[in-house]
Amino acid sequence: MHRTQQLDGALGEGNVAHTAMSGSGTTASDDPLQTAVWRLRSRGCWSDAAALLAPGAADPAVALQRASLLIERCLYTEQGWAEAEDALRAAEAIAQEDDERGAAACERGHLAYASTLLGVRDRADEARAALGRAAALIAPSAPGRPLLDYRRGLVAQNLGDSPQAARAAYHRAHAGATAQGDALLLSATWRHLAGLALHDGDTAQARHGFAESLRLREELGYLVGTAPALVALADTEPEPEATRLRAEARRLFQLLGGVPTWLAARLAPPAAA
Template sequence: MAYTAMSGSGTTASDDPLQIAVWRLRSRGCWTDAAALLAPHAASAAPALQRASLLVERCLFTGVGWADAEDALRAAEASARDDDERGAAACERGQLAYASTVLGVRDRADEARAALGRAAALLAPDAAGRPLLDFRRGLVAEHLADSAQAARAAYHRAHAGALAHGDTLLTSFTWRHLAALALRDGELAEARQGFTESLRIREELGYLIGTAPALAALADTEPEPEATRLRTEAARLFRLLGGVPTWLADQLAPPAPAA
């Protein structure tokens, strides 16, 4: 099962040194350091939400830091002043509950659905945060409700919205998850195209923490010796980043010898 998900838009088109520094740290899996840069500004809603999203993402990739994420999320919820901000905070609340459930830490599936439903009620159809919400509702449909049909529809909405809003990193995630569903249905060419696009975007953005999973996913659609080359590169990056994302270890483990 692929547990990857993301928080926030990923890259920044501005020359804001703070945002550039946050992105560079986040893209290398240094979520705590990135959140620390935002801490002095966290009395305001946008930095508080961004800080919470970083720590939620850390939980999903590492399986640790739940208390820190909860604290940051409560601060973001308290600082929200309008429906967009409340909806974005609810979306992060849903993602944290989803991560806890899918990683087997604690079953919070009902909380995830309720929070994402609350976000849907608060965010306008054309809100910038809507594509991310659609993507996360797809994750819940796929991995908690085991409904591939609902997940595919949500991922398609997220993909179209991400393209419309110029959210390139989210597009990488929608490509990846649509490709995984295609692979499950035996559509090898479609899956290979989606995984290839996802990997290309991550490499272009320098999203290092997400590159190993993208390499491993593409390997599942390629013949030998290309499949082994991709898995070897994924394993190298996985070790370089200290074994993160933690859930990738099982996918990269060599097959057991025949008895």
């Protein structure tokens, strides 16, 4: 599996904070602050989005949402680890209810997973332990469960080399995201189930999943996650469609200032013969 596919699986996930915003941040129940946060997040402006939340960070849900945004920045830019860690510790310190502590543990596991996957520091044991704590605190029917299932799938696939366990976790997350109408998380589950299908040699199923993932991200306006989705779909398409998709991905990558950083190698022009 391409490193791009592994990393994209860690990105573009659903609710940044389970109780603070919808998958798109633009549903009828969202307030203007959440809409502004979503618009900044979707364009890769995580620091600006986090700054909007800072005045309300005494609230556990807001503090966790802010930490989640900064963790997502780490995944796309491979920078900002200390700030994300500080924000997460602050959120952990004020979490009181089981669902708040569980959500914080889920983010702790995700940060540790990202650090391991990106080669910053091996924190695989911490990732597994934190997600295990989250599973004990977040009820099976709770809103945060699909995201937790998804992240446990990531760890199983990319740190544990257990595709069967990963597939089962992704299917649980997929069903939960569908039931909750979390389109952004659904785009991620489509993406990773497609990646497993491609690994198994089922190109048609992989193409379908990658196309669904791309469609959802485009409908949501999730620009920062669109270029990786285009590249993933290109891996299953014949020419000239594959070249067209990669060219569109390169345009978006440049428009967003070279984010996600790890996509650069996949988008470099082929070397001259």
